[in-house]
Amino acid sequence: MDRLSLYRSLARPAESRILYYVVDGIGGLPRTPGGQTELEAANTPTFDRLANEGSTGLATPVVPGVAVGSGPGHLALFGFDPTETTVGRGVLAALGVGFDLRPGDVAARINFCTLDTDGNVTDRRAGRIGSELGAALAERLDDIDLGGPVDCIVRHVKEYRACVVFRGGELGGSVADTDPQATGVPPLEPCPHDEMSEPTAVLATEFIAQASAALADQEQANAILLRGFDIFAPLPSFADLYGVKPAAVAAYPMYRGVARLVGMSVFDAEDTIDSRVDLTGAALEHHDFVFVHYKATDSRGEDGDFDAKVEQIELADRSLAALLELGFDVVMVTGDHSTPATYRAHSWHPVPVLVWGPHCRVNGVAAGFGETACLSGALGSLRSMDILPLTLAHAGRVGKFGA
Amino acid sequence: MDRLSLYRSLARPAESRILYYVVDGIGGLPRTPGGQTELEAANTPTFDRLANEGSTGLATPVVPGVAVGSGPGHLALFGFDPTETTVGRGVLAALGVGFDLRPGDVAARINFCTLDTDGNVTDRRAGRIGSELGAALAERLDDIDLGGPVDCIVRHVKEYRACVVFRGGELGGSVADTDPQATGVPPLEPCPHDEMSEPTAVLATEFIAQASAALADQEQANAILLRGFDIFAPLPSFADLYGVKPAAVAAYPMYRGVARLVGMSVFDAEDTIDSRVDLTGAALEHHDFVFVHYKATDSRGEDGDFDAKVEQIELADRSLAALLELGFDVVMVTGDHSTPATYRAHSWHPVPVLVWGPHCRVNGVAAGFGETACLSGALGSLRSMDILPLTLAHAGRVGKFGA
Numbered sequence: 143m144d145r146l147s148l149y150r151s152l153a154r155p156a157e158s159r160i161l162y163y164v165v166d167g168i169g170g171l172p173r174t175p176g177g178q179t180e181l182e183a184a185n186t187p188t189f190d191r192l193a194n195e196g197s198t199g200l201a202t203p204v205v206p207g208v209a210v211g212s213g214p215g216h217l218a219l220f221g222f223d224p225t226e227t228t229v230g231r232g233v234l235a236a237l238g239v240g241f242d243l244r245p246g247d248v249a250a251r252i253n254f255c256t257l258d259t260d261g262n263v264t265d266r267r268a269g270r271i272g273s274e275l276g277a278a279l280a281e282r283l284d285d286i287d288l289g290g291p292v293d294c295i296v297r298h299v300k301e302y303r304a305c306v307v308f309r310g311g312e313l314g315g316s317v318a319d320t321d322p323q324a325t326g327v328p329p330l331e332p333c334p335h336d337e338m339s340e341p342t343a344v345l346a347t348e349f350i351a352q353a354s355a356a357l358a359d360q361e362q363a364n365a366i367l368l369r370g371f372d373i374f375a376p377l378p379s380f381a382d383l384y385g386v387k388p389a390a391v392a393a394y395p396m397y398r399g400v401a402r403l404v405g406m407s408v409f410d411a412e413d414t415i416d417s418r419v420d421l422t423g424a425a426l427e428h429h430d431f432v433f434v435h436y437k438a439t440d441s442r443g444e445d446g447d448f449d450a451k452v453e454q455i456e457l458a459d460r461s462l463a464a465l466l467e468l469g470f471d472v473v474m475v476t477g478d479h480s481t482p483a484t485y486r487a488h489s490w491h492p493v494p495v496l497v498w499g500p501h502c503r504v505n506g507v508a509a510g511f512g513e514t515a516c517l518s519g520a521l522g523s524l525r526s527m528d529i530l531p532l533t534l535a536h537a538g539r540v541g542k543f544g545a
Numbered sequence: 546m547d548r549l550s551l552y553r554s555l556a557r558p559a560e561s562r563i564l565y566y567v568v569d570g571i572g573g574l575p576r577t578p579g580g581q582t583e584l585e586a587a588n589t590p591t592f593d594r595l596a597n598e599g600s601t602g603l604a605t606p607v608v609p610g611v612a613v614g615s616g617p618g619h620l621a622l623f624g625f626d627p628t629e630t631t632v633g634r635g636v637l638a639a640l641g642v643g644f645d646l647r648p649g650d651v652a653a654r655i656n657f658c659t660l661d662t663d664g665n666v667t668d669r670r671a672g673r674i675g676s677e678l679g680a681a682l683a684e685r686l687d688d689i690d691l692g693g694p695v696d697c698i699v700r701h702v703k704e705y706r707a708c709v710v711f712r713g714g715e716l717g718g719s720v721a722d723t724d725p726q727a728t729g730v731p732p733l734e735p736c737p738h739d740e741m742s743e744p745t746a747v748l749a750t751e752f753i754a755q756a757s758a759a760l761a762d763q764e765q766a767n768a769i770l771l772r773g774f775d776i777f778a779p780l781p782s783f784a785d786l787y788g789v790k791p792a793a794v795a796a797y798p799m800y801r802g803v804a805r806l807v808g809m810s811v812f813d814a815e816d817t818i819d820s821r822v823d824l825t826g827a828a829l830e831h832h833d834f835v836f837v838h839y840k841a842t843d844s845r846g847e848d849g850d851f852d853a854k855v856e857q858i859e860l861a862d863r864s865l866a867a868l869l870e871l872g873f874d875v876v877m878v879t880g881d882h883s884t885p886a887t888y889r890a891h892s893w894h895p896v897p898v899l900v901w902g903p904h905c906r907v908n909g910v911a912a913g914f915g916e917t918a919c920l921s922g923a924l925g926s927l928r929s930m931d932i933l934p935l936t937l938a939h940a941g942r943v944g945k946f947g948a
Contacts, residue, residue, distance in 0.1 A: 143628050143629075143631075145608065145642055148611070148628055149608075149610075149611075150607065152611060163572065164649075164726065183914065194579075195578050198808055256696045273718075308827065336727075455561075490690075501574055501885070501888055501892065501894075502574075503574065503886070503916060503917075504575060504578070504895055504916070504917055505917075505920075506917055506920045506921055509580070515801075517918055518921060519920075520920065521632075522895070522919075522920065522925070522926035523925075523926055524609060524926075528608070528609035530610075531608065531609050531610030532609050532610040532893075533610075534610060535610035535611070535612075535844070535893045536858070540610050540612070540893065541609055541612075541615055542612045542613065542890075542891055543607055543611050543612065543617055543627070544614035544615075544616045544617035544618075544627065544634075544639070545614040545615070545616055545634040545773060
């Protein structure tokens with residue numbers, strides 16, 4: 143029996159309330175060898191108390207040595223193996239802007255770009271045009287008519303980024319990126335990887351041509367590059383797999399998108415403690431599993447700003463203290479990946495994780511929540527996809543396997 | 546190459562003698578956060594010495610967050626992946642009473658139960674009738690004649706439990722339980738899950754009807770419930786897979802059954818140190834791998850009696866000291882799962898494991914045998930199915946892979 147079928151077959155109803163708190167990019171590195179990480183340097187009384195009363199560990203997002211993006215990082219935290227369950231960037235982008243994808247839709251990411259008179263790419267991000275212009279240009283592309291049964295729907299994402307959805311045909315979703323990942327060369331053709339995707343490639347070619355025409359008056363954003371084609375197929379829902387009533391409280395489109403993909407009810411939070419607490423409280427009226435996403439830790443890590451990341455971790459800790467007043471039986475805290483400020487990017491390092499609730503084993507040291515303390519935590523080394531089943535077990539929601 | 550084929554291809558003969566000591570449900574939890582578990586509270590000089598001289602670790606029975614039954618728990622300790630190698634409760638029950646199952650036999654568990662005049666279940670265990678009456682009633686059912694080529698053979702297990710084997714046809718083993726898992730409702734129909742199992746369901750229906758007639762004079766045990774249908778297919782034998790001559794010393798039918806399933810010679814022990822030692826000594830005359838099962842630790846955990854479980858762990862430790870006098874080269878100690886007294890049931894928590902013999906790595910701390918000490922053990926976090934190959938390696942019985 144495969145892993146998810148096993149967990150589905152063992153799902154057991156319970157009254158317990160679960161807080162699944164994802165502090166994006168929480169894992170880090172010391173500034174100097176042997177020093178403290180961002181999490182260790184931060185003053186985090188609530189994380190520390192839950193770590194000492196609960197069980198901690200270190201989670202590898204997907205496989206050792208590999209940094210993950212937000213999509214696979216969250217799929218793992220939702221119990222999926224992201225090497226088996228893949229979701230294209232186009233689909234994530236469309237879900238992230240709240241677009242109501244339907245099964246069979248094919249989505250792709252759009253980057254506005256600059257081509258020279260020879261048709262070579264001179265800027266893959268069109269001089270990083272702002273969101274106002276990007277939105278206006280995306281609206282132009284939304285007017286494109288491909289002249290057949292297939293609609294193309296364009297939505298702006300942010301700055302020079304947008305997404306397109308092809309809807310209405312029997313389309314495959316396996317088409318190569320047109321982004322050449324270099325300048326001084328022309329965009330690539332949208333080549334189909336299988337027979338089903340040949341009509342998609344034809345439509346994409348036509349769409350690109352019409353886009354160039356519609357953008358001809360622009361100096362910077364005079365063309366587009368497409369990447370991350372994928373067909374939308376909803377994943378098994380969280381409720382169906384695990385028997386919980388799941389909600390998501392998130393301030394950023396990407397995380398709302400990945401939550402929608404697994405059937406969570408989504409509450410659009412603002413990036414404040416009050417908004418998070420209010421919406422989590424509202425979610426608890428009809429849900430018993432609340433995924434709360436905290437973004438700014440990751441952003442400060444990507445900025446390379448160690449001190450600002452420490453500050454955000456402290457805010458995330460205070461935010462958790464406020465959330466706990468709502469009353470939860472089981473609390474999980476981790477990140478979808480590490481984002482060390484010294485590395486300025488998502489990294490492959492295992493992510494600190496704590497599970498607090500009934501029936502916790504004792505950690506080897508009671509040194510709060512930090513990368514080094516987690517090394518001797520009672521959860522040991524685990525894979526991120528195992529965090530959810532462990533959390534559900536503490537909540538009394540996983541039955542026994544076999545007699 | 547699959548995992549078991551790999552190990553089979555590497556099996557290497559040796560003269561070493563191995564004691565594989567399974568202390569059922571040995572893993573536990575502290576009574577209060579940060580406190581000692583049953584194993585840590587127990588005075589266990591022999592476990593502690595072997596742990597400090599050997600290597601320890603923590604084993605996950607099947608997958609994180611999932612508690613296992615005794616069947617899959619032991620299959621994992623015998624090197625199988627229990628999500629791939631599944632054995633129904635009926636087959637285990639029949640093997641457990643020493644019934645000589647043949648390939649193609651279909652077995653199911655029987656519970657005697659009480660039905661009211663409307664045919665609703667009022668007691669799923671027939672008032673827990675004693676073994677004497679249970680045995681007499683099982684004999685009555687053994688006389689049932691289904692009137693075709695298929696025999697049904699009934700054997701008593703214990704108290705209100707028995708098992709039935711259907712033999713002689715081309716039968717499938719995939720039939721739903723008739724136990725409704727509730728009172729005040731009638732038993733379920735034995736529905737077939739596939740075409741092959743349709744004749745089995747017809748036979749089961751006829752068997753249930755005849756059983757009701759045969760039990761009509763009983764006030765309590767006036768009907769039966771069937772569960773755990775499965776067809777018997779022998780597993781690859783232990784001897785064939787690993788090149789050892791295996792024996793089992795166990796006092797309870799279930800553990801004898803799972804040992805027979807993998808081709809062990811079974812010695813029926815009583816639940817005393819003397820019986821265990823005598824039979825292990827006898828086993829060693831013609832065998833070099835002895836699986837000894839210690840049951841009462843699990844029972845006291847399920848009772849929720851922390852102190853009584855501590856006492857049983859101490860007895861298991863003394864039992865091991867006596868067994869060691871027989872002379873072994875390699876000793877393994879673990880459980881098939883954890884059964885914390887505070888949880889009163891099999892739990893998902895990893896199980897302490899120790900391997901003692903030549904070539905042991907040193908643990909991080911020399912703090913004896915306990916859940917927290919095992920966190921920094923030299924074996925690390927492992928899966929229960931990996932314990933056997935590690936044990937065999939220390940016994941010089943696993944060859945090199947590749948040149």
